[in-house]
Amino acid sequence: MEWLRQRIEQQVLGLTGISLNEIDFEHPKGEPGLFGPQSAIWPVHGDFTSMLCGGISALLLQMLHPLALAGVWDHSNFREDIFGRLRRTSQFISATTYATVPDAERLIAKVKAIHLRVNGTDSDGSPYAASDPELLTWVHVAECSSFMASHLRYRRIIVTPSRQAQYFIESASIAERLGAVNVPKTPQAVANYLENMRPQLRCDERTQEVARVLMTTRLPGRLTQPAGTIFIKAGIDLLPPWAQEMLGLRLSPLEQRIVRGSVHAIAAVLRRSVRNGAYHCALRRMGR
Numbered sequence: 001m002e003w004l005r006q007r008i009e010q011q012v013l014g015l016t017g018i019s020l021n022e023i024d025f026e027h028p029k030g031e032p033g034l035f036g037p038q039s040a041i042w043p044v045h046g047d048f049t050s051m052l053c054g055g056i057s058a059l060l061l062q063m064l065h066p067l068a069l070a071g072v073w074d075h076s077n078f079r080e081d082i083f084g085r086l087r088r089t090s091q092f093i094s095a096t097t098y099a100t101v102p103d104a105e106r107l108i109a110k111v112k113a114i115h116l117r118v119n120g121t122d123s124d125g126s127p128y129a130a131s132d133p134e135l136l137t138w139v140h141v142a143e144c145s146s147f148m149a150s151h152l153r154y155r156r157i158i159v160t161p162s163r164q165a166q167y168f169i170e171s172a173s174i175a176e177r178l179g180a181v182n183v184p185k186t187p188q189a190v191a192n193y194l195e196n197m198r199p200q201l202r203c204d205e206r207t208q209e210v211a212r213v214l215m216t217t218r219l220p221g222r223l224t225q226p227a228g229t230i231f232i233k234a235g236i237d238l239l240p241p242w243a244q245e246m247l248g249l250r251l252s253p254l255e256q257r258i259v260r261g262s263v264h265a266i267a268a269v270l271r272r273s274v275r276n277g278a279y280h281c282a283l284r285r286m287g288r
Helices: 002-013 041-045 048-062 066-075 082-098 101-117 133-154 161-178 187-200 205-216 225-238 241-247 253-273 278-285
Strands: 119-121 127-129
Touching (some): 002 253, 048 133, 048 241, 066 127, 066 133, 066 205, 082 278, 101 161, 133 187, 133 225, 161 187, 225 253
């Protein structure tokens, strides 16, 4: 069944930044990048299934911040090119996690330059800028807290609080390179930050539109379409209960059990099928 494994792998990698063919994750040999294989960030970002579920949850959570939403609404073609956005985001995450230092620094500089061009005024008249340090912190925490929540749920690996803190410290270093400030770096600090941000969040018609676009998007390829629906529901299920309530999205207890069981089943297939993702290539670069 090697042909089926290759077909699955092709469709999975087609959704990731590695499909852009802009970064060589296998060379030069022995270059550990910003973190290296002993880091906490490598295994967390190395699992496609948990990262996709966490990424969906992160996007829904990020869009509850009106200024983060305004930047996407005014400066992104997410409706027409949602998979292009997915690949570019994936490329940044994989490059900063697994690529060599020069490639990681190049991507960070590129994103910082893009952020400087993204500014405007929210619908209520509030100015926004993607380079705003506090806004960068929000986007980062919403993202990485979702990745960790998904990792804990779907990798079935016991991750100690100290190992979780290591992940948040390592991922915070990327956010700080982009310009974020006061980034929380422990599980409790992350939880406190999200709770303290709640008064600044809102769900309006534009938030609902982003959620609608996301929820009605179908993954390309016949093999991936059924899984896509499961992944979207899994992303909703990962949201904090208060965020689910704000968005008006909630799974019943029966749906939760079905979705979680389905994700574990899909993940088992994908983990056996994908052998050439950025994580695997970086491991080979390090002789692992």
